[in-house]
Amino acid sequence: MGQIVEIAYANLLSPMILFFLMGIVAVLVNSDLKVPTAFYTGYTMIILFTIGIKGGVELRNVSFLEMLPTIVAALILSVGMLFISYLIVAKIFRFSIIDSWAIAAHYGSVSAVTFIAGLAFLEKIGVFYEAYMSAILVVMEGPAIILAIIFYKMYAQKHGGDVSNPNSSLKHVIKEAFFGKSIFLLLGGIFIGFVAHADGLTKIKPLFGDLFYGLLCIFLLHMGMIATQSIKKIEKLKITSFMFAFILPVIGGTIGIFIGSVIGLSMGGAFILAILTGSASYIAAPAAVEQAIPKANSGIYLGSALGLTLSFNLVFGIPYFYWVATLFY
Template identity: 75%
Template sequence: MTQIIEIAYANLLSPMILFFLLGIIAVLVNSDLKVPTAFYSGYTMIILFTIGIKGGVELRNVSIMEMLPTIGAAIFLSLLMFFIAHLLISKVFRYPVVDSFAIAAHYGSVSAVTFIAALAFLDKVGMPYESYMSAVLVIMEGPAIILAIILYKLYASSHGEKDTNPNANLKHVIKEAFFGKSIFLLLGGIFIGLVAHVDGLAMIQPLFGDLFYGILCIFLLHMGMIATQSLLKIRNISPVSFLFAFILPLIGGALGVITGNLIGLSTGGAMILGVLSGSASYIAAPAAIGQAMPKANSGLYLGSSLGLTLPFNLIIGIPLFYWFATTVSSIW
């Protein structure tokens, strides 16, 4: 227990977490601090491109056969977390069916920011990890979102419900889930990192490398503000109803770490797989779910994934999953 507290304390004092907490405080004290929309879009693109480029560069030295077990495990965990989340939210917390599918889609998908924070944490403690984990991030973005939409449409059809959104056809939503902004930028970055000339990559290093963590800190400041605003918009709902936002990360983190060890990942790689399984999407999933399930309460799925699970993972989850990964690795 002492070790967990020490790791969590060290993580809490990292600049990224402090920027996130500053964003929370800015909203709570009603500060007039604002981040321009254009600036937000710009640094989101830089962050996602940087993740992809770094992953693409690392993929140059990895064979597809080496990645196959992790790819299979990633898809399995994504779908498993969707079913676990749906059952927990619909049967235990008694949310309506449409909200259960919508929230489960978010928890079956992944958070790029949590992934980056986990990489930064591992770099700080000097623990190596598999170079292709950025590709695993991309792979885990879409499956749960697509499954949630298909199952919801089957449910709606069997209960005589009709879509109220003309853009909610399955083809359009699948396109949004697999080629929406976040996934497209990640895939584009991976392609550039994989095929670009080394000299060319060196030329863009100042923006997509040297400035990355500074830009990420500003992004997390903004995320702290948005997360707090999302929670403040939710009214007349008991705090107990949101306990799943803390239960699911713990389940996903444990399953991811154990699965990573079973398929032979390093301790760092198993920890990252746990972080991905325990995270929740708030970029790709809301875009697709908003189109396909307009009746779902956006305050619920954004408030839980962005307002609760993201800060929980950044502050507590990452050091907890690291401790669990090192413990399991020593026993295995």
């Protein structure tokens, strides 16, 4: 127990988490602090491109066969978390079938922000991790979203629901899940990092490298504000109805560590796999679900994924996942 408290304490004092907490406080005290939309869009692009480029550079030294066990495990974990989330939300917390599939889509997918914070945590403490984990982030983003919407459509057709909205077509959903903003930027960055000449990458390093952590802190300040605003939207509902937002990360993260150790990942790699399995999407999933499952309550799935789970993972989940990883290695 002393070890996990020490890890949590170190995590809380990191600049990223302090910026995130500052964003929470800004909303709680009704500060007029705002991040301009154009600035938010700009630094989000830089952050995602930077992750992708770094991963692409490292992929040059990794064979596909070396990555294959992790890719297979990632797909299994993503689909597994989809069904675990659905069963817990629908059967234990008694949400409607429609809201349950919408929520499950988010928790079967992944959070790029939590992933970034996890990488920064490992680099801060000097722990090695497999550099191709950026590619695993991309692999885990879309499958659960697609499957959740397919199961919703089967349910809606069986019960005479309206699925005639052209934006809810499977083609449109696949486009949102696999080619939405975050995935497109990550894939683009990976491609650039993989094929670009080393001297060219050196020239763009001041923007896509040196500024990364400073921009990430501003990004997390903004995320703290948005997360708190999301929580306020669901404050009229009983907090006990949203305990799944804390339970699912613990379940997913613990399973992720176990699977990571079984397939031979390093401790850092298993920790990152836990970060991905225990997180919830709040970019790709909401965009797809809003179009494909319009009857789902956006306050519930966005408030839980962004307001509760993201906050929980950044403050408590990261040290918990790392502590569990130390028990397996």
